[in-house]
Amino acid sequence: MNFKGKSIISFRDLKKDEIEYILKKTYEVKNNKYPDALRGKTLASLFFEPSTRTRLSFDSAISLLGGKYFGIADPSSSSIQKGETLKDSIKTVCGYCDAIVIRHPYEGAARAASEVSSKPVINAGDGANQHPTQTLLDLYTIKEQFGKIDGLNIGLMGDLKYGRTAHSLSMALSYYNVKITLISPKLLRIPIDFKNYLEGSGIKFVETSSIEEVGQDLDVLYVTRIQKERFGDLQEYEKVAGSYKITEETMGVLNPKVKIMHPLPRLDEIDPSIDKLENAIYFEQAHNGIPVRQAILGLVTGAIQ
Amino acid sequence: MNFKGKSIISFRDLKKDEIEYILKKTYEVKNNKYPDALRGKTLASLFFEPSTRTRLSFDSAISLLGGKYFGIADPSSSSIQKGETLKDSIKTVCGYCDAIVIRHPYEGAARAASEVSSKPVINAGDGANQHPTQTLLDLYTIKEQFGKIDGLNIGLMGDLKYGRTAHSLSMALSYYNVKITLISPKLLRIPIDFKNYLEGSGIKFVETSSIEEVGQDLDVLYVTRIQKERFGDLQEYEKVAGSYKITEETMGVLNPKVKIMHPLPRLDEIDPSIDKLENAIYFEQAHNGIPVRQAILGLVTGAIQ
Amino acid sequence: MNFKGKSIISFRDLKKDEIEYILKKTYEVKNNKYPDALRGKTLASLFFEPSTRTRLSFDSAISLLGGKYFGIADPSSSSIQKGETLKDSIKTVCGYCDAIVIRHPYEGAARAASEVSSKPVINAGDGANQHPTQTLLDLYTIKEQFGKIDGLNIGLMGDLKYGRTAHSLSMALSYYNVKITLISPKLLRIPIDFKNYLEGSGIKFVETSSIEEVGQDLDVLYVTRIQKERFGDLQEYEKVAGSYKITEETMGVLNPKVKIMHPLPRLDEIDPSIDKLENAIYFEQAHNGIPVRQAILGLVTGAIQ
Numbered sequence: 001m002n003f004k005g006k007s008i009i010s011f012r013d014l015k016k017d018e019i020e021y022i023l024k025k026t027y028e029v030k031n032n033k034y035p036d037a038l039r040g041k042t043l044a045s046l047f048f049e050p051s052t053r054t055r056l057s058f059d060s061a062i063s064l065l066g067g068k069y070f071g072i073a074d075p076s077s078s079s080i081q082k083g084e085t086l087k088d089s090i091k092t093v094c095g096y097c098d099a100i101v102i103r104h105p106y107e108g109a110a111r112a113a114s115e116v117s118s119k120p121v122i123n124a125g126d127g128a129n130q131h132p133t134q135t136l137l138d139l140y141t142i143k144e145q146f147g148k149i150d151g152l153n154i155g156l157m158g159d160l161k162y163g164r165t166a167h168s169l170s171m172a173l174s175y176y177n178v179k180i181t182l183i184s185p186k187l188l189r190i191p192i193d194f195k196n197y198l199e200g201s202g203i204k205f206v207e208t209s210s211i212e213e214v215g216q217d218l219d220v221l222y223v224t225r226i227q228k229e230r231f232g233d234l235q236e237y238e239k240v241a242g243s244y245k246i247t248e249e250t251m252g253v254l255n256p257k258v259k260i261m262h263p264l265p266r267l268d269e270i271d272p273s274i275d276k277l278e279n280a281i282y283f284e285q286a287h288n289g290i291p292v293r294q295a296i297l298g299l300v301t302g303a304i305q
Numbered sequence: 306m307n308f309k310g311k312s313i314i315s316f317r318d319l320k321k322d323e324i325e326y327i328l329k330k331t332y333e334v335k336n337n338k339y340p341d342a343l344r345g346k347t348l349a350s351l352f353f354e355p356s357t358r359t360r361l362s363f364d365s366a367i368s369l370l371g372g373k374y375f376g377i378a379d380p381s382s383s384s385i386q387k388g389e390t391l392k393d394s395i396k397t398v399c400g401y402c403d404a405i406v407i408r409h410p411y412e413g414a415a416r417a418a419s420e421v422s423s424k425p426v427i428n429a430g431d432g433a434n435q436h437p438t439q440t441l442l443d444l445y446t447i448k449e450q451f452g453k454i455d456g457l458n459i460g461l462m463g464d465l466k467y468g469r470t471a472h473s474l475s476m477a478l479s480y481y482n483v484k485i486t487l488i489s490p491k492l493l494r495i496p497i498d499f500k501n502y503l504e505g506s507g508i509k510f511v512e513t514s515s516i517e518e519v520g521q522d523l524d525v526l527y528v529t530r531i532q533k534e535r536f537g538d539l540q541e542y543e544k545v546a547g548s549y550k551i552t553e554e555t556m557g558v559l560n561p562k563v564k565i566m567h568p569l570p571r572l573d574e575i576d577p578s579i580d581k582l583e584n585a586i587y588f589e590q591a592h593n594g595i596p597v598r599q600a601i602l603g604l605v606t607g608a609i610q
Numbered sequence: 611m612n613f614k615g616k617s618i619i620s621f622r623d624l625k626k627d628e629i630e631y632i633l634k635k636t637y638e639v640k641n642n643k644y645p646d647a648l649r650g651k652t653l654a655s656l657f658f659e660p661s662t663r664t665r666l667s668f669d670s671a672i673s674l675l676g677g678k679y680f681g682i683a684d685p686s687s688s689s690i691q692k693g694e695t696l697k698d699s700i701k702t703v704c705g706y707c708d709a710i711v712i713r714h715p716y717e718g719a720a721r722a723a724s725e726v727s728s729k730p731v732i733n734a735g736d737g738a739n740q741h742p743t744q745t746l747l748d749l750y751t752i753k754e755q756f757g758k759i760d761g762l763n764i765g766l767m768g769d770l771k772y773g774r775t776a777h778s779l780s781m782a783l784s785y786y787n788v789k790i791t792l793i794s795p796k797l798l799r800i801p802i803d804f805k806n807y808l809e810g811s812g813i814k815f816v817e818t819s820s821i822e823e824v825g826q827d828l829d830v831l832y833v834t835r836i837q838k839e840r841f842g843d844l845q846e847y848e849k850v851a852g853s854y855k856i857t858e859e860t861m862g863v864l865n866p867k868v869k870i871m872h873p874l875p876r877l878d879e880i881d882p883s884i885d886k887l888e889n890a891i892y893f894e895q896a897h898n899g900i901p902v903r904q905a906i907l908g909l910v911t912g913a914i915q
Contacts, residue, residue, distance in 0.1 A: 042368050044361070052682055053702065056654070059680035060706040063652050070364035072357055073378065073683065084570035087577075092358065092569060095592030096365045264702060265694035272697075287705035347673050349666070375669035377662055378683065389875035392882075397663065397874060400897030401670045 003299035007114035007121040011132040011168050016175045019139065022295055025304055026140050029065075030291035037303045038067030038294070044097035045071030046089075047124070048104040053265065054124050054131070054289075058101050061293035070097075087116045094119045098301045102126070120300035130168040134263060137292040138169050141285040142220055145259050150177040153217050157183040158224035158244055158269065160190040165263045166224050167194055174201035181214050182207045185240045188230065211244070215254040221246075222261045223269050246270040251279070261285050308604035312419035312426040316437040316473050321480045324444065327600055330609055331445050334370075335596035342608045343372030343599070349402035350376030351394075352429070353409045358570065359429050359436070363406045366598035375402075392421045399424045403606045407431075425605035435473040439568060442597040443474050446590040447525055450564050455482040458522050462488040463529035463549055463574065465495040470568045471529050472499055479506035486519050487512045490545045493535065516549070520559040526551075527566045528574050551575040556584070566590050613909035617724035617731040621742040621778050626785045629749065632905055635914055636750050639675075640901035647913045648677030648904070654707035655681030656699075657734070658714045663875065664734050664741070664899075668711045671903035680707075697726045704729045708911045712736075730910035740774040744873060745782050747902040748775075751895040752830055755869050760787040763827050767793040768834035768854055768879065770800040775873045776834050777804055784811035791824050792817045795850045798840065821854070825864040831856075832871045833879050856880040861889070871895050 001021045008014075014022075028034065043062045047055050050073075059069050086109060094100060094117040102110050107127035114121040125131040143149050154173060156166045160182055170180055170190070180198065182190055186209055198205050208214055215221075226244055231237035245268065246260060262270055262282040274280050298304030306326045313319075319327075333339065348367045352360050355378075364374050391414060399405060399422040407415050412432035419426040430436040448454050459478060461471045465487055475485055475495070485503065487495055491514055503510050513519055520526075531549055536542035550573065551565060567575055567587040579585050603609025611631045618624075624632075638644065653672045657665050660683075669679050696719060704710060704727040712720050717737035724731040735741040753759050764783060766776045770792055780790055780800070790808065792800055796819055808815050818824055825831075836854055841847035855878065856870060872880055872892040884890050908914025 042365060044365070056680055056682075056703065057706070060652060060654070063678040063680055064706065068368040068373075068678075069680075070361055070368055070374075072361075084572075085577075088570060091580075091588050092591045093361065095588065096362070096369065096595045265698060267694075272695075275701075283701050283705065286702045290706045347670060349670070373673040373678075375666055375673055375679075377666075389877075390882075393875060396885075396893050397896045398666065400893065401667070401674065401900045 002305070003296075004302035004305075005120055006300055007110075007117070007123075008132055008296055008300065009111045009114055009121065009123045010129065011135045011172055014132070019136070019172070019175065022136055022292070022299065023140050023143060025295040025299060026136075026288070026291045027144075029295045029298065029304070030288075034065065034294075034298060034304055036066035037298050038062050038065035038301070041067040041098045041297070041301050041303055042096070043067060043069040043071075043297065044093045044100045045069045045073075046093065046100060046102045046104075047072055048086075048102070048109075049125070051103050051125060054103065054133075057289045058122075058124065058293055058297075061290050062297055064290065065294050065298070067297070071101075086112060090117050090121075099297060103131075122296060122300065130164040132168075133289065133293055133296060134165060135168040135172050136296070137285065137288045138165075138222070138261065138263070139172055140292055141261065141281065141288050142259075144284075144288070145281060146219065149173070152219040153179040153181060154220040154222065155181040155183055155211075155214065155218040156222045156224070157211065159188045159226045159230065160184040160224075161188040162227070162230065163224040166190070166222070169222065170194065170198060170205075174198055174203045178203065180205040181218060183209070183211050183214065183244070185209060185226070185244070187240070188226065211250065212253045215250075215258070218255050218258050220259050220261060221254065223266075224263065225267060225269050244269070246274055248273055251277070254279075307610070308601075309607035309610075310425055311605055312422070312428075313437055313601055313605065314416045314419055314426065314428045315434065316440045316477060319437070324441070324477070324480065327441055327597070327604065328445050328448060330600040330604060331441075331593075331596045332449075334599045334603065334609070335593075339370065339599075339603060339609055341371035342603050343367050343370035343606070346372040346403045346602070346606050346608055347401070348372060348374040348376075348602065349398045349405045350374045350378075351398065351405060351407045351409075352377055353391075353407070353414075354430070356408050356430060359408065359438075362594045363427075363429065363598055363602075366595050367602055369595065370599050370603070372602070376406075391417060395422050395426075404602060408436075427601060427605065433469070435469040437473075438594065438598055438601060439470060440473040440477050441601070442590065442593045443470075443527070443566065443568070444477055445597055446566065446586065446593050447564075449589075449593070450586060451524065454478070457524040458484040458486060460486040460488055460516075460519065460523040460526045461529070462516065462526060464493045464531045464535065465489040465529075466493040467532070467535065468529040471495070471527070474527065475499065475503060475510075479503055479508045483508065485510040486523060488514070488516050488519065488549070490514060490531070490549070492545070493531065516555065517558045520555075520563070523560050523563050525564050525566060526559065528571075529568065530572060530574050549574070551579055553578055556582070559584075612915070613906075614912035614915075615730055616910055617720075617727070617733075618742055618906055618910065619721045619724055619731065619733045620739065621745045621782055624742070629746070629782070629785065632746055632902070632909065633750050633753060635905040635909060636746075636898070636901045637754075639905045639908065639914070640898075644675065644904075644908060644914055646676035647908050648672050648675035648911070651677040651708045651907070651911050651913055652706070653677060653679040653681075653907065654703045654710045655679045655683075656703065656710060656712045656714075657682055658696075658712070658719075659735070661713050661735060664713065664743075667899040668732075668734065668903055668907075671900050672907055674900065675904050675908070677907070681711075696722060700727050700731075709907060713741075732906060732910065740778040742778075743899065743903055743906060744775060745778040746906070747895065747898045748779050748832070748871065748873070749782055750902055751871065751891065751898050752869075754894075754898070755891060756829065759783070762829040763789040763791060765791040765793055765821075765824065765828040765831045766834070767821065767831060769798045769836045769840065770794040770834075771798040772837070772840065773834040776800070776832070779832065780804065780808060780815075784808055784813045788813065790815040791828060793819070793821050793824065793854070795819060795836070795854070797850070798836065821860065822863045825860075825868070828865050828868050830869050830871060831864065833876075834873065835877060835879050854879070856884055858883055861887070864889075
């Protein structure tokens with residue numbers, strides 16, 4: 001499978017065998033099969049919108065495999081965005097790097113960049129679109145924990161209406177033979193078009209407002225944040241949000257072997273007392289961002305095949 | 306020719322044989338004669354004024370030849386400028402790098418830095434002064450396209466009154482046996498002292514307001530931006546600026562083989578439809594910033610001789 | 611002595627033999643005994659508060675020994691601090707680096723970080739606490755100049771009430787057989803608890819308001835800034851501050867062989883005319899920040915033993 005020169009813009013561009021190939025390479029990278037694979041490769045790391053976590057993850061991913069990066073960390077004082085079109089910036093920068101990672105506030109910016117770039121472009125988030133490396137590291141983490149994805153019952157809990165991480169992951173999971181359990185307040189149910197997509201894909205899924213009802217059957221519980229801003233009434237928010245937090249009490253209604261995931265950063269969706277439990281795998285999940293990004297950078301630059 | 310330890314502050318400090326030597330080394334660097342030449346070299350990249358384009362260019366120049374950089378990308382939150390004099394900052398930083406690249410809002414700052422630094426200083430722009438690497442990459446690009454500079458008819462179009470890029474380039478061209486065609490609205494003609502300089506150097510030049518009159522004879526057309534702020538009357542600006550834009554229509558009055566250059570970033574001086582033409586070489590020009598800067602960094606650190 | 615995995619949070623955690631070991635390793639690093647010792651090591655450089663000087667020093671320290679860094683230079687636009695706890699940030703970042711350097715506005719932040727990090731944490735300043743690498747480079751500089759610390763008469767001048775650099779250094783010096791001469795306006799005398807500490811340690815020290823009285827006997831004069839804000843009355847400040855500045859006139863009352871130190875940056879505490887004298891060693895002192903930090907990074911990552 002040849003990824004060399006290929007841009008990674010949306011998860012939806014990837015076919016199942018491509019996803020599986022990236023996950024396989026991630027496993028090899030994590031097991032140190034390609035030390036120094038990115039030596040001599042230079043990444044342009046263009047963050048037109050602050051995102052420390054994702055930026056540090058890409059920057060260290062290339063550094064740890066021997067490569068280098070340069071770029072924009074803080075766009076506010078950057079002359080590159082004053083007046084010049086994004087396309088001109090990309091046409092210039094692609095002349096002196098091996099790959100571009102871009103984060104941009106406008107939807108479609110990453111794809112626009114990939115259309116004019118002579119080097120592969122990796123989307124690290126553009127406006128309302130999710131960035132594909134998050135979903136890949138989510139899938140990788142599930143596979144790493146269970147040795148498989150097929151056959152699992154995966155709960156997605158929290159804001160399923162606006163939560164892009166949950167949307168992308170549910171679509172990615174529809175490639176597999178899983179059961180998806182959607183747990184959210186009524187106000188924040190998954191949108192109808194995503195539901196139609198899941199139905200069309202033939203995947204099994206259930207919707208509920210109650211973690212108590214379904215907790216015992218879950219293999220994975222993927223928690224996302226419920227934002228205050230979604231509620232007109234603050235009191236209603238307080239009442240609702242409390243029901244979707246993971247505390248030691250919540251653990252009592254869950255499958256004792258459930259693995260709890262979270263895209264991070266968390267605010268108070270998961271109580272810090274949970275961190276020490278074997279169920280908590282969200283930091284391992286975050287750390288998997290490195291090998292996933294290393295595998296992708298290696299594949300698109302041709303350093304890993 | 307020994308550049309080791311030499312600071313590069315102003316184009317005017319360079320003699321013709323030094324310029325030619327830098328251009329020759331740039332050619333060799335671009336043709337990969339010195340891979341990894343900067344391994345073990347560390348650049349201090351001090352941008353006391355934002356300039357993403359120039360900064361990225363220097364940072365990637367050293368990275369691509371195996372070296373490293375550290376420095377200041379965004380001066381706004383930098384403690385280095387609070388109270389401490391620039392000279393103290395430079396005296397400190399020069400203790401732990403092999404060369405300093407500096408951009409500073411105050412004219413003369415780069416030269417002041419070079420006076421106290423124990424390591425070579427490269428001016429990446431200081432206030433009203435032009436940075437010499439821009440002019441060197443302009444010259445290199447012309448030579449790369451035509452195999453020579455002598456004998457060419459080079460048009461400089463746009464704001465010739467305030468445009469520092471055009472001033473530096475015209476002075477540099479006066480070392481060569483070229484014809485310079487100066488194309489600008491009357492309001493933005495080249496200042497009298499530059500004109501005197503060109504006359505004194507014995508170079509051929511003509512002034513005109515009309516690209517139609519001279520377009521057929523040009524080998525190169527170097528376009529610079531006309532800034533709105535130069536005009537008291539916005540309507541006059543609109544009228545004038547339109548006559549100095551490159552569109553498909555303008556191409557009709559130009560020598561079909563003309564090469565169009567621009568220091569970038571552009572706003573609307575060149576229509577994007579021009580980009581695909583063979584005449585458009587402004588992105589190649591921008592990309593030449595890398596080997597020019599690599600050659601200079603190699604020369605002043607002694608890594609390239 | 612095994613520093614591998616050990617965090618360096620406060621100077622007070624270090625025993626005398628550990629300090630001596632770090633100083634010995636600094637000497638070896640400075641004499642190039644460990645070229646490229648940090649190759650393959652990656653530093654997370656997390657500056658949650660701007661400090662260009664310290665940041666550049668750490669970043670170049672690791673670069674010059676072949677290692678890499680990534681991190682946060684400007685926290686203002688950093689998403690890492692929005693809502694997420696420092697502990698969560700550290701738990702994530704420690705998954706992809708070999709050591710963490712942290713600067714944070716809150717006292718205790720560095721220690722909190724070290725408690726959750728799986729990798730060694732080096733304190734580069736946290737609120738009211740001093741950073742230990744400053745004191746180590748001060749000690750190293752004294753030892754480098756005199757071949758020893760024992761037996762010297764070391765003057766600390768300026769703001770001894772609030773000046774944390776002076777507090778840390780005086781405590782560190784109490785490990786040695788030195789005489790400490792404390793020179794400050796009455797308003798800015800060293801706090802009683804530090805005085806008790808020095809008395810308890812059996813060290814000889816004197817207090818005075820007059821540099822004239824003691825100048826002839828000093829081997830080292832360590833100057834710190836007197837901040838305007840400490841005085842209610844600006845006129846009083848002007849009068850007092852003038853007496854604690856080093857000018858050519860002051861030099862007349864000092865031991866001709868005295869070495870003048872300053873943690874930098876200086877404002878006007880030392881007149882620039884002093885810089886050229888052999889007495890002035892504050893830039894050498896600043897440059898010693900590199901080998902000290904390299905030695906520490908090497909020791910805590912296990913790259914240097």
